[in-house]
Amino acid sequence: MRSRGTRPRWRAGAGRTPTRSRRCSRRWRRAAAAAAPPPAAVHAHAVKLGLGGGAHVGSALVAAYASGGDGAAAARALRAAPTPVAWNALVSGHTRAGRHGEARRAFAAMVRAGAAPTRVTFVAVLAACGKARDARLGAQVHARVVGSGAVLLLPPPGAAKVENALLEMYAECGDMGSAWRLFDGMRVRGVVAWTSMVSGLARAGRAGEARGLFDRMPERDTVSWTAMIDGYVRAARFREALEVFREMQYSGARADEFTMVSVITACAQLGALEMGEWARVYMSRQGIGMDVVVGNALIDMYSKCGSIERALAVFKDMHRRDKFTWTNVILGLAVNGYGEEAIDMFHRMIRVSEAPDEVTFVGVLTACTHAGLVDKGREFFLSMTDTYKIAPNVVHYGCIVDLLGRAGRIAEALETIDQMPMGPNATILGTLLAACRLHGNAEIGESVAERLLQMDPGNSVAYILLSNMYAKSNKWEDVRRLRQAIMEKGIKKEPGCSLIEMNGVIYEFVAGDRSHPMSKEIYSKLEEIITGLKNTGYVPDITEVFVEVAEEEKQKVIYCHSEKLAIAFALLSPESNSVIRIVKNLRMCLDCHNAIKLITRVSVPSALNDQLLMVDGQQYSIEIILAVTLDIGLSLVVWSKAIFYGTAAFG
Numbered sequence: 001m002r003s004r005g006t007r008p009r010w011r012a013g014a015g016r017t018p019t020r021s022r023r024c025s026r027r028w029r030r031a032a033a034a035a036a037p038p039p040a041a042v043h044a045h046a047v048k049l050g051l052g053g054g055a056h057v058g059s060a061l062v063a064a065y066a067s068g069g070d071g072a073a074a075a076r077a078l079r080a081a082p083t084p085v086a087w088n089a090l091v092s093g094h095t096r097a098g099r100h101g102e103a104r105r106a107f108a109a110m111v112r113a114g115a116a117p118t119r120v121t122f123v124a125v126l127a128a129c130g131k132a133r134d135a136r137l138g139a140q141v142h143a144r145v146v147g148s149g150a151v152l153l154l155p156p157p158g159a160a161k162v163e164n165a166l167l168e169m170y171a172e173c174g175d176m177g178s179a180w181r182l183f184d185g186m187r188v189r190g191v192v193a194w195t196s197m198v199s200g201l202a203r204a205g206r207a208g209e210a211r212g213l214f215d216r217m218p219e220r221d222t223v224s225w226t227a228m229i230d231g232y233v234r235a236a237r238f239r240e241a242l243e244v245f246r247e248m249q250y251s252g253a254r255a256d257e258f259t260m261v262s263v264i265t266a267c268a269q270l271g272a273l274e275m276g277e278w279a280r281v282y283m284s285r286q287g288i289g290m291d292v293v294v295g296n297a298l299i300d301m302y303s304k305c306g307s308i309e310r311a312l313a314v315f316k317d318m319h320r321r322d323k324f325t326w327t328n329v330i331l332g333l334a335v336n337g338y339g340e341e342a343i344d345m346f347h348r349m350i351r352v353s354e355a356p357d358e359v360t361f362v363g364v365l366t367a368c369t370h371a372g373l374v375d376k377g378r379e380f381f382l383s384m385t386d387t388y389k390i391a392p393n394v395v396h397y398g399c400i401v402d403l404l405g406r407a408g409r410i411a412e413a414l415e416t417i418d419q420m421p422m423g424p425n426a427t428i429l430g431t432l433l434a435a436c437r438l439h440g441n442a443e444i445g446e447s448v449a450e451r452l453l454q455m456d457p458g459n460s461v462a463y464i465l466l467s468n469m470y471a472k473s474n475k476w477e478d479v480r481r482l483r484q485a486i487m488e489k490g491i492k493k494e495p496g497c498s499l500i501e502m503n504g505v506i507y508e509f510v511a512g513d514r515s516h517p518m519s520k521e522i523y524s525k526l527e528e529i530i531t532g533l534k535n536t537g538y539v540p541d542i543t544e545v546f547v548e549v550a551e552e553e554k555q556k557v558i559y560c561h562s563e564k565l566a567i568a569f570a571l572l573s574p575e576s577n578s579v580i581r582i583v584k585n586l587r588m589c590l591d592c593h594n595a596i597k598l599i600t601r602v603s604v605p606s607a608l609n610d611q612l613l614m615v616d617g618q619q620y621s622i623e624i625i626l627a628v629t630l631d632i633g634l635s636l637v638v639w640s641k642a643i644f645y646g647t648a649a650f651g
Contacts, residue, residue, distance in 0.1 A: 171200025202231020339371025405435025
């Protein structure tokens with residue numbers, strides 16, 4: 001405009017916050033921000049042209065500075081034109097910029113200055129209260145809304161916006177009681193109000209109630225469907241999340257980036273590589289852009305499904321990366337056994353001036369563990385505080401314990417636990433106990449198991465690991481004593497569950513499962529597998545079976561473990577993929593680990609596809625992916641993968 005010599009003119013309404021849909025495209029917002037001139041440049045032109053003193057220009061400048069994150073400049077612009085519209089611009093601008101603390105402080109200053117809040121003010125500050133989980137201020141704003149008559153005196157469209165903002169604030173703060181009361185008393189319940197309730201219930205862990213309300217909705221939009229899908233993902237009900245996505249497609253509703261991030265996350269947790277790959281194709285066909293958040297989700301999904309090559313391809317194609325992108329690819333490389341490559345990626349991250357965070361260091365330390373780089377791991381651990389000023393938390397200490405334990409440095413691992421600034425949790429003690437079992441250190445193992453059982457008396461894993469340790473040392477009297485204690489205390493082992501995706505369908509197996517329609521054929525194939533294993537010298541390991549039955553019955557119990565059933569089912573399919581990918585909720589027992597190695601006659605191939613399992617002329621590899629959830633203030637899932645290659649002993 002200036003380049004063409006056209007003089008800017010003020011247009012009524014230009015300084016107000018533009019009305020936008022609730023879910024406008026992140027890509028559009030970024031493009032608009034990149035194309036817009038800096039607020040300071042606009043301000044300078046306005047002053048030069050004699051427009052700087054106008055109330056409308058002043059409020060527009062306040063909004064621009066606040067939205068851009070320059071709170072000091074916004075405050076100066078406000079002082080030059082302290083109108084109610086300018087105050088609204090300040091509160092709304094801070095909220096849009098994600099500066100929720102600044103937005104709430106601006107609202108408090110507005111009230112102190114005697115400026116009367118309007119509907120726009122209430123909507124903006126309530127959004128800030130919800131995002132900041134500030135239910136106390138939100139309730140105070142609610143009282144002001146009631147006192148001002150902003151709901152009763154406004155026409156229905158305006159009143160609905162304020163009511164929706166109140167409802168969403170209570171839902172985001174987890175106060176579903178207040179949200180329900182408000183919802184029940186609303187004059188008009190639009191799709192926004194229904195969606196806020198569904199989302200709030202889901203966030204509160206009440207996915208069943210959320211689904212009931214969702215089914216009662218008179219109409220649904222993309223946001224509603226996404227809220228329900230995301231609710232199931234939050235509740236770890238991933239299969240149901242994908243089922244809702246299928247329903248969404250049948251309904252004709254169009255998915256967006258937010259929907260696809262939830263769908264891809266569900267695929268990642270289920271190890272559903274085919275479904276995840278289909279989701280990527282679906283996005284391309286529907287014209288859904290791959291922004292940085294979607295790209296991060298794809299990297300995470302491919303990594304957890306064991307397809308690190310495709311994860312790296314996504315990483316390479318991303319035009320914009322953030323610290324989560326780098327962290328995801330570092331974690332992906334680490335847990336897929338590429339320790340050195342993960343460390344190289346960390347150094348690349350530092351070279352591009354992307355600051356690592358606590359999750360990044362979980363990936364780096366995991367990489368050192370998988371690569372056996374003990375000294376390097378210690379260096380990274382020390383650099384957290386010395387170089388990056390990140391205080392290690394319990395997960396980082398757990399990584400160091402795992403690193404030392406796998407390397408056989410049991411005493412050092414125990415010393416690390418004893419020197420932790422916080423007390424160890426059951427996960428760390430269990431990690432050290434597993435290392436004691438691996439290296440046959442019964443003395444420290446007994447001590448660690450005692451501490452673990454004092455912390456968690458019903459921890460079945462502690463009994464199993466200790467029993468295996470005793471069995472490995474031929475301490476059969478101790479094994480019998482432990483088994484007796486398990487029987488007397490009624491301790492139950494968490495049931496194992498294996499998921500396998502075949503032709504885009506996810507199947508679930510539990511130990512001894514006979515619910516599958518092809519159950520007869522599966523068990524027949526399993527018997528064939530076990531016969532072939534025995535012909536190669538396989539002897540079942542029953543040390544982890546604590547049921548008081550005859551030895552023959554114990555063997556039948558371990559024959560029917562969920563991963564063996566999943567493998568048998570996969571080998572029945574004439575259209576099996578070359579990789580049999582199984583996701584387990586628990587670690588594999590010793591017998592399953594040994595049996596699968598025999599099934600494939602493990603070799604050490606020079607590349608991942610050198611030697612694969614051969615059954616009926618078809619080549620296979622078997623991947624068992626173990627999901628372990630770590631609580632570090634956010635939901636992080638680290639996957640440990642065992643890959644078996646070789647030529648079949650049967651078939």
